Amino acid sequence: MDVVSTFAECRDAHAGITGLVPTMGYLHEGHLSLIECAARDCDTVIVSLFVNPLQFGQGEDLARYPADLERDRELAAKAGADVLFAPVVGDVYPEPPVTTVSVTGIAGVLEGAHRPGHMDGVAIVVTKLFAGVQPDRAYFGRKDAQQLAMVRRLGADLSLPVLVAGCPTVRERDGLALSSRNTYLSADDRTRALALSRGLMTAADAAEAGERDGSRLAALVTGSLEAEGVAADYVALASQADVRPLDAVTEPAFLAVAARVGAARLIDNIHIDLVDGRLVADRGVRLDHPSVLYGGTA
Numbered sequence: 001m002d003v004v005s006t007f008a009e010c011r012d013a014h015a016g017i018t019g020l021v022p023t024m025g026y027l028h029e030g031h032l033s034l035i036e037c038a039a040r041d042c043d044t045v046i047v048s049l050f051v052n053p054l055q056f057g058q059g060e061d062l063a064r065y066p067a068d069l070e071r072d073r074e075l076a077a078k079a080g081a082d083v084l085f086a087p088v089v090g091d092v093y094p095e096p097p098v099t100t101v102s103v104t105g106i107a108g109v110l111e112g113a114h115r116p117g118h119m120d121g122v123a124i125v126v127t128k129l130f131a132g133v134q135p136d137r138a139y140f141g142r143k144d145a146q147q148l149a150m151v152r153r154l155g156a157d158l159s160l161p162v163l164v165a166g167c168p169t170v171r172e173r174d175g176l177a178l179s180s181r182n183t184y185l186s187a188d189d190r191t192r193a194l195a196l197s198r199g200l201m202t203a204a205d206a207a208e209a210g211e212r213d214g215s216r217l218a219a220l221v222t223g224s225l226e227a228e229g230v231a232a233d234y235v236a237l238a239s240q241a242d243v244r245p246l247d248a249v250t251e252p253a254f255l256a257v258a259a260r261v262g263a264a265r266l267i268d269n270i271h272i273d274l275v276d277g278r279l280v281a282d283r284g285v286r287l288d289h290p291s292v293l294y295g296g297t298a
């Protein structure tokens with residue numbers, strides 16, 4: 001597998017259908033599932049590894065975001081990547097951009113409301129990755145449901161010729177959604193962090209038993225957090241297509257939670273779809289082994 005640092009080198013690496021998996025690195029099985037999915041669909045798989053400063057706010061974890069290029073190189077290659085695109089900030093932003101990319105509406109709620117500038121930072125880097133790498137397909141996780149909705153809308157609005165695929169959330173054995181930020185959690189914090197997925201799984205069961213009401217579904221998550229003394233930034237039901245707040249599951253939706261646990265700010269969600277008039281929850285997939293995040297092997 002080649003490691004490159006410029007957009008031109010990525011374009012030179014194209015052969016046949018090219019898939020892009022954008023990441024911020026410190027790979028875990030959530031990222032690896034996207035790479036494996038891309039490897040099944042595409043002839044060439046490019047994994048980008050870039051901690052984008054524009055999507056971090058003041059006081060956030062930009063400076064301490066975990067990084068280990070050699071570790072990521074091995075994991076990405078094993079999962080089926082052909083090229084690792086690991087640019088430095090100057091490769092991506094030779095000059096601070098004066099162009100803004102803002103997906104109005106979608107960018108202003110949930111994460112956008114709690115992390116000012118974050119969604120626009122994601123929007124510009126994704127636009128640059130699509131323009132610079134020129135992939136045929138790009139793979140994103142449902143774990144970041146709002147980001148997925150935003151990228152889809154961005155691609156459609158700007159006629160970007162990239163097919164955007166959304167892949168299921170991968171969870172640790174006990175349900176905690178995999179995140180590079182899980183490495184910030186102490187053992188105690190990790191136990192408390194399980195309140196997010198536990199609440200969402202309870203809500204998934206309730207939805208499949210017929211509960212459509214947004215406040216009642218959200219209350220199940222809030223109750224789970226409160227039991228562990230975790231305060232939520234938000235718990236919200238929103239539409240999958242445009243992240244519109246929903247009172248009830250009347251269209252494909254997701255129930256999202258964001259909360260700070262110890263040194264980590266975590267997000268998680270379940271998608272809830274309507275199938276033949278009944279609600280079906282996507283709970284994601286669970287590992288049956290310890291995650292590579294903690295030093296295990298894939």
Ligand code: AMP
Nearest residue numbers: 023024025030140141143144169170178
């Ligand atoms: P990140 O490195 O956190 O920016 O994530 C890069 C990509 O991996 C995004 O499309 C995320 O949605 C996706 N991703 C992160 N965590 C998971 C997970 N636990 N399961 C599936 N996809 C994930």
